[in-house]
Amino acid sequence: xxxxxxxxxxxxxxxxxxxxxxxxxxxxxxxxxxxxxxxxxxxxxxxxxxxxxxxxxxxxxxxxxxxxxxxxxxxxxxxxxxxxxxxxxxxxxxxxxxxxxxxxxxxxxxxxxxxxxxxxxxxxxxxxxxxxxxxxxxxxxxxxxxxxxxxxxxxxxxxxxxxxxxxxxxxxxxxxxxxxxxxxxxxxxxxxxxxxxxxxxxxxxxxxxxxxxxxxxxxxxxxxxxxxxxxxxxxxxxxxxxxxxxxxxxxxxxxxxxxxxxxxxxxxxxxxxxxxxxxxxxxxxxxxxxxxxxxxxxxxx
Numbered sequence: 001x002x003x004x005x006x007x008x009x010x011x012x013x014x015x016x017x018x019x020x021x022x023x024x025x026x027x028x029x030x031x032x033x034x035x036x037x038x039x040x041x042x043x044x045x046x047x048x049x050x051x052x053x054x055x056x057x058x059x060x061x062x063x064x065x066x067x068x069x070x071x072x073x074x075x076x077x078x079x080x081x082x083x084x085x086x087x088x089x090x091x092x093x094x095x096x097x098x099x100x101x102x103x104x105x106x107x108x109x110x111x112x113x114x115x116x117x118x119x120x121x122x123x124x125x126x127x128x129x130x131x132x133x134x135x136x137x138x139x140x141x142x143x144x145x146x147x148x149x150x151x152x153x154x155x156x157x158x159x160x161x162x163x164x165x166x167x168x169x170x171x172x173x174x175x176x177x178x179x180x181x182x183x184x185x186x187x188x189x190x191x192x193x194x195x196x197x198x199x200x201x202x203x204x205x206x207x208x209x210x211x212x213x214x215x216x217x218x219x220x221x222x223x224x225x226x227x228x229x230x231x232x233x234x235x236x237x238x239x240x241x242x243x244x245x246x247x248x249x250x251x252x253x254x255x256x257x258x259x260x261x262x263x264x265x266x267x268x269x270x271x272x273x274x275x276x277x278x279x280x281x282x283x284x285x286x287x288x289x290x291x292x293x294x295x296x297x298x299x300x301x
Contacts, residue, residue, distance in 0.1 A: 001220055001223065003051035004224055005048055005224040005229040006023065006047040007047075007224070008206055008207050009042070010044075010045045010209065011209060013039060014209065015039055016033055016036040020033055023049060026216055026219060027216055030050065031047060032056050034060045035060050036118070037195060038193070039082065040080050041194065042193070042194050044196065044197065045195075045206075046059050051226065055277075058230065059198065063146060063169065063199065064198050066165055066173050066193060066194065067151070067193070068162070069161075070160065070191070071188060071189060071190075072159045072180070072181050073090050073093075073186045073187065074188070075188065075189060077116065079172075081189065081190065081191040086187075090157045090158060093184060095153045097184065098153050102148060105145055107144065111142075111172060112138055112139070113175070115136075145168075145171065147165060148164075149163065151163065151164055174189065174193075226274065233267045235266060236259070237270065238268055240270055243268070243270035243275050246275060246289040251287060251289070252287040253285065265277055265279055265280075266280060270294075274294065275292060276292035277291045
């Protein structure tokens with residue numbers, strides 16, 4: 001296997017990069033991941049290793065789902081359980097009041113990026129400004145919350161809510177808790193968070209870190225092949241000669257009707273071997289190599 005995707009369960013208190021380091025040390029290849037999880041969070045982390053790292057951005061862009069446990073009436077500077085408490089506003093809330101505050105956040109909008117984040121401003125991480133107490137302009141990004149489902153609400157003086165949501169990549173769940181708290185007028189933060197899905201990948205199918213035997217064969221056997229992991233791309237088959245052209249960086253003429261009008265990126269196979277991704281130019285009817293991973297020697301007759 002030239003590379004693969006390894007679904008790993010990140011526990012609370014472990015930084016995402018630590019898991020990358022462990023797997024890199026065992027496999028002795030390039031390793032990355034498809035989107036970090038905060039230290040206080042747990043759940044699914046997709047590890048890309050070998051040539052799969054070249055496809056990491058595609059997995060980063062997949063929608064994600066989370067189960068979040070939020071507490072209201074208390075605000076922290078980082079919007080999560082690890083932050084310093086800023087305010088208390090202990091006011092009794094009913095279930096109806098909490099529901100009305102939560103559901104308006106479903107949809108597409110601009111979300112404020114929390115100061116305690118790795119986003120950069122003028123070349124520096126935001127959390128560095130926050131730790132030094134420096135003020136910077138409010139930064140926003142467009143996010144989409146596709147679905148919000150309230151699992152449980154605990155009303156009272158310190159109300160809590162358990163929420164299941166699916167959202168676009170880059171959505172800050174702790175910012176959402178803060179925003180809901182502001183909508184309620186009493187503040188809020190996330191005290192527990194679990195990432196449950198990335199696209200069709202589920203945390204239920206992930207490897208628990210403590211169960212990893214740290215043997216290369218074990219990690220490889222539990223990895224998903226690159227082409228199978230790229231499940232949402234359609235696929236086409238080409239000849240050995242066409243495969244050789246793509247490997248050399250040259251486009252391939254596609255004379256027939258292209259079978260996937262809705263997609264410009266396709267998985268390329270030759271003799272049932274995955275070669276990589278190619279981009280189809282509708283106007284010129286050409287397949288251009290996007291990411292090629294198969295060895296050139298395969299196409300030598």
